[in-house]
Amino acid sequence: MSKVAVITGAGSGLGRSTALRLAEDNVNISVVDIDEEGGNETVKQLKEAGVDAIFIKADVSKPDEVKNYVDETVNHFGTIDYFFNNAGISGSGGYFLDTEVSEIEKIVGINLMGALYGVRYVAEVMVKNGGGAIVNTSSSAGVIGQDSVVTYSATKHAMVGLTKSLVAEYAKDGLRVNAIAPGPTETPMVKEFFENNPNMKESAENGIPQKRLGTPEEVAETVAFLLTSKAQYINGDVIRIDGGFTSTKS
Template structure:
């Protein structure tokens, strides 16, 4: 991963979980990090940690569904670091769960605004910058929910399928512009989001772990490894792909 030296990674939802783990991993291999999140306290703490370990990082407060705020974050990243080489559109929300006819319209609107609009806006502004500088790599965080149906999750599943559609089409649009676009599809990973979905109930968390044929939940670091690899030159021939990191769920 030595090709990250001097490069800049832009990570949404970077204050915790998979986003924070990815920020730390990029920094470990020499990248400078723009952490983007609505949680200023947690996001600033991750940036401070990276700086304390000898890296470069800065926190930008932005709601990914807000066009003005997200553009300001991209512009701020470029102003501070001079470029934008890698983007991980990771911010997401798990709301609007339950049977479709029982979901609340306002929850559906919020979920789509974060999970779809947020990814679209991120890609829009990231691509604009990457075109100016001659290339880059974008990774979008989808899910196994972007590859299959899940009971009680129709709205969330729809949003993650949309992320894959955005990824594949954008990969074709920019394939000759030296911009690669891929999606990572995690299975059940031990994050705050999953714990919220399980209401922190040990039995439910164990049931989640058993969903993975590997019989445990994944870790944020394991997903971060996939993201950084996709951004590296080792993955230079990969674009438009959906990479499953799911402990074997999609193999069945």
């Protein structure tokens, strides 16, 4: 019987790449995104790949919409085996004291509260059904300090705490929770960030020992591994996918 995954932020970037990678393993996907066009395009590609997929529009900063995507997934597929808790935004790239409070609230609402709400409702289903696997998206900015992304970094450090503490509480109930910490990766979000802050791309590439940005497909391989049964004894870990970027700084 095919497994079922929920992926937030699946309309593009890491979410879409991971969805397509899981489709190779015959995993059915609930595609969650606020972007209808992107989400429906991901569903189209998944169906062409031969798996069942549905699109659910959601603003993950709103708990009722998060509960709705969980309920709709269970209604359609019957269960949830895997959860890629991935939706997030980066912010403007300005220094913290130049940041509007409205931007802080938006980043925290999506990156932190959205992730907490997602785990709250998805894990409830998983524990009831005997377990499941969750991967939370942190960042290189979630394991080291970086300028120009203070609020983003705070939310991504929170993903590490969320991951480890969930394991402390629910590993005994069959829950596996890990996090990924990608460095700069060629996603639409990162490309837009560098377009708005062009001096930062060259600096980022020069700071990576492999001298290039990562690709969504490289991240997707790691997420797929962590979610599948091949990784049954990896729990509460944070996997850095950054070409050595943070290894030179911590």
